[in-house]
Amino acid sequence: MYRLQKEGFDAYLVGGCVRDLLLGREPKDFDVVTNADPDQVRRVFRNCRLIGRRFRLAHVHFGREIIEVATFRGAGEEQSDKQVLNKEGRLLRDNVYGAIEEDVWRRDFTVNALYYNIKDFSVVDYVGGMADHKAGVIRLIGDPDMRFREDPVRMLRAVRFAVKLGFNLDPECEKAIHNDAQLLASIPSARLYDEAIKLFLFGYALQTFEMLRHYGLFQVLFPATENSLAVEDSGFPRLLLVKALENSDNRIAEGKTVTAYFLLAAFLWEPVRMLAKEKMAQGEVEFIAYQDAASEIIARQIRSTALPRHISMAMREVWSMQPKFNARTGSKPSRLIGHPRFRAAYDFLVLRAETGGADPELAEWWTTYQNASDNEQRKMTQPPRSKKSGRKRSYSRKGKDSTPKTEP
Numbered sequence: 001m002y003r004l005q006k007e008g009f010d011a012y013l014v015g016g017c018v019r020d021l022l023l024g025r026e027p028k029d030f031d032v033v034t035n036a037d038p039d040q041v042r043r044v045f046r047n048c049r050l051i052g053r054r055f056r057l058a059h060v061h062f063g064r065e066i067i068e069v070a071t072f073r074g075a076g077e078e079q080s081d082k083q084v085l086n087k088e089g090r091l092l093r094d095n096v097y098g099a100i101e102e103d104v105w106r107r108d109f110t111v112n113a114l115y116y117n118i119k120d121f122s123v124v125d126y127v128g129g130m131a132d133h134k135a136g137v138i139r140l141i142g143d144p145d146m147r148f149r150e151d152p153v154r155m156l157r158a159v160r161f162a163v164k165l166g167f168n169l170d171p172e173c174e175k176a177i178h179n180d181a182q183l184l185a186s187i188p189s190a191r192l193y194d195e196a197i198k199l200f201l202f203g204y205a206l207q208t209f210e211m212l213r214h215y216g217l218f219q220v221l222f223p224a225t226e227n228s229l230a231v232e233d234s235g236f237p238r239l240l241l242v243k244a245l246e247n248s249d250n251r252i253a254e255g256k257t258v259t260a261y262f263l264l265a266a267f268l269w270e271p272v273r274m275l276a277k278e279k280m281a282q283g284e285v286e287f288i289a290y291q292d293a294a295s296e297i298i299a300r301q302i303r304s305t306a307l308p309r310h311i312s313m314a315m316r317e318v319w320s321m322q323p324k325f326n327a328r329t330g331s332k333p334s335r336l337i338g339h340p341r342f343r344a345a346y347d348f349l350v351l352r353a354e355t356g357g358a359d360p361e362l363a364e365w366w367t368t369y370q371n372a373s374d375n376e377q378r379k380m381t382q383p384p385r386s387k388k389s390g391r392k393r394s395y396s397r398k399g400k401d402s403t404p405k406t407e408p
C-alpha cells in the first residue's frame with residue numbers, strides 16, 4: 001500500500017480483513033483496493049501477476065504470501081442489475097474501473113464494504129457498515145432480492161459470514177434467501193464446489209450445515225443428501241453426517257488438517273448406502289451394488305457441485321474399503337493397512353461404528369490391530385481353530401475370486 005501511495009495512487013485495505021481486524025481477529029488474508037488499474041499495478045511491482053476472468057486482479061507476491069490487489073470497480077449499477085442472467089454482460093461490467101464511491105456499491109454486505117485508509121489511518125464507511133458491524137448484522141448493500149439475483153452465491157456468503165462472525169442475518173436478507181434459494185442452481189458447478197469447500201472446511205461446518213438447511217440452501221448444494229435426511233430411519237443417517245461435521249470442526253480447532261473428500265464421503269454415504277440397498281434387493285451382489293451406487297450418486301452430485309476427479313476417486317476408495325474391514329483373517333488385514341487411503345477409511349469405519357452403522361467391536365479390533373506389534377498382528381489374524389493347510393487354501397481361493405479390487 002505504501003508503494004502504491006509513493007507512486008501517486010490511493011490504496012486501501014478492504015473486505016474481510018478490515019471486518020475481522022475490527023473484531024480483533026487475525027484476518028485470513030488481506031485484500032487491497034486501489035485506483036491504479038491492473039497494468040499500472042504491474043508496473044509498480046516486479047513481483048506481480050495478473051489473474052482472473054470474471055474480474056481482473058493483480059496478485060502481488062511477497063515471499064510465500066500473495067496480496068490480492070483489485071482496482072476500484074465502476075458503477076453502471078442501475079443498468080447492470082437488469083442484465084442479471086447475461087453472463088457476458090456481467091463479465092464486461094466487472095472489468096469496468098471506477099472510483100471508491102462507485103466501488104463500494106458493488107460489494108455484497110455492508111460489513112464487507114469498509115475501507116481502511118493508510119493515509120490517515122481512518123476507516124471509510126459509505127454504507128453504514130460500522131453500525132452493522134457493531135450490531136452484528138449481515139445486511140446487503142441495496143435491494144436484497146436484486147443483489148441475490150445479480151449473484152446468487154451471495155446467499156452462501158451471507159450464511160458463511162453469519163456463522164463465522166456470530167452475526168445475524170438482517171430480516172430483509174433472510175426473506176430474500178427464502179425466496180431466492182433456488183437461483184443457486186444456475187451457478188456453474190465448479191464455483192459451487194469452491195464455495196462448498198469454504199463453507200465446510202473453515203471450522204464451523206456443523207453450524208453452517210444447520211443454517212444452510214434452515215434457509216433451504218443445503219438442498220440445492222446436496223440434493224441427494226437432503227433427500228436421505230428426509231427419510232431418516234431410526235435417526236442414524238443424520239447422526240453420521242452430524243458427527244462427521246463435528247469431528248471436522250474439532251480437528252480444525254486442534255490445528256489438525258481436514259480433507260474435503262472425507263467430509264464429502266460422509267455427505268453422500270447415506271444416499272450411496274440407500275441406493276446400494278435397493279440394488280441388492282433387486283439381486284445385485286453387495287460389492288457391485290455399492291460400486292454402482294457410488295457411480296450413480298457421484299454422477300448426480302456433479303450436476304450440483306463439481307467434484308474434482310481426485311476427490312471423487314478418494315471418496316470411492318473410502319466407501320469401497322468399508323466392506324473390506326470385515327475380513328480379519330489371513331493376509332488381508334495387513335494388505336488393507338498398507339493402502340494409501342487406509343487411515344481415512346478406518347476413520348470412516350469408526351464414524352459408522354459411533355453412529356450405529358457398523359459394529360463397534362469391529363472398529364475396536366482395527367484400532368487394536370493397527371497399534372499391535374507384528375507378532376501380535378499375526379496372532380490376531382489367525383483364523384480360529386484352523387489348520388495351517390486349511391488356512392492357506394481358503395486364503396488363496398478367496399484371493400483369486402472374491403477379493404474386490406479397489407476402484408480404478
Ligand code: ATP
Pocket residue numbers: 014015016017028029031106107108109112113151153154
Ligand atoms: P474471507 O476472505 O474472510 O472469506 P472476505 O469478505 O474477504 O472474506 P473475499 O471473497 O476475500 O471475502 O472477498 C473480498 C471482498 O470482495 C468482500 O469483502 C466483498 O467486499 C467483495 N466481494 C467478494 N465476493 C463478492 C461478491 N460475490 N459480490 C460482491 N462483493 C464481493
Ligand code: MG
Pocket residue numbers: 015016017028029030031
Ligand atoms: Mg478475503
